Every structure is written in C-alpha cells, then in structure tokens.
Amino acid sequence: MKSPNSIAKxxxxxxxxxxxxxxxxxxxxxDTEYLHGLNLKDCKSYKNTSNDAYVxxxxxxxxxxxxxxxFINLSRCTDDIHTMGLVMHETMHLAFTLFEDEEELITYAExxxxxxxxIIKTKWKKN
Numbered sequence: 409m410k411s412p413n414s415i416a417k418x419x420x421x422x423x424x425x426x427x428x429x430x431x432x433x434x435x436x437x438x439d440t441e442y443l444h445g446l447n448l449k450d451c452k453s454y455k456n457t458s459n460d461a462y463v464x465x466x467x468x469x470x471x472x473x474x475x476x477x478x479f480i481n482l483s484r485c486t487d488d489i490h491t492m493g494l495v496m497h498e499t500m501h502l503a504f505t506l507f508e509d510e511e512e513l514i515t516y517a518e519x520x521x522x523x524x525x526x527i528i529k530t531k532w533k534k535n
Contacts, residue, residue, distance in 0.1 A: 418527070423467075423476040423502055425524060429483045431456055431463035444468050458486050465494050467501035478502055478524070485528055495528075496521045 415428040415437050426437060432451040435443045442448075446463065454462040466479040478498045485491040499517040507513035 422506055423478050424470065425527070426477055426479040427482055427528070428479075429481070431461050431481045434463055434466065434479045438471055440471065443471065456483065458483050465498040467498045476502060476505060478520075480524065480528070482528065491525055491528060492521065495524045499524070
C-alpha cells in the first residue's frame, strides 16, 4: 500500500489513471491551487470520509498537457459495488469524449473499468 498522501499514476493511450486515498492529492499532483472549479483550500478543510469526499472521482483534462485523466479516490472504494459504480461513472465520462457510437463508448468504458478495478483490488487494497 502506498502512503496516504501519495498518488499513483499509470499512462494509457487515451488517458492517465491517477489513484489516491486523498482527494487533495489530485490538485497537488497538477501543482496548482485551483483545478477545474475545485480548490486545494476547500479540499483540505472538507471532512473527507469513505462516505463523502470533496472529490470521489474525476475525468477531465490535464491543465498542463491537455491529455485526459481519470482520478479515483480510493477511500471511496469501500466494497466491490461502490468501486464498480465509481470507476464505471468516470470511465463513462472518458468514453463520451472518445466515441460517438453508443455501443463503442459503453464497451470501452466497461473494459477500462475492469482494468482499473483489477489494479485497485490487487495493488491498492487497504488492509
């Protein structure tokens, strides 16, 4: 398990996957105080828990490179059902930016969700 104030990164063709137990790490990762309507000060003061967080997940554009990213707040991955819901939610956002065909975008989101969930379950499971 990584430290609670670290972010893991994996590069894929269409996006960068970012994983952390702390939603504030997302803003820090991009070395900014403000990110897509969010800000570090509010994130730090928010009572982030496994049931509620300043950011549960996000799919957006890296402000420095323009490449898409998917962020998953691992503290919200409390069980298989919630993990699948959160990851599928974010991969659907990603798929909508890449595909117009409904079947293609849903299949892509599902495939990416399985890939991300496997990473979470095998490398990031908090014990």
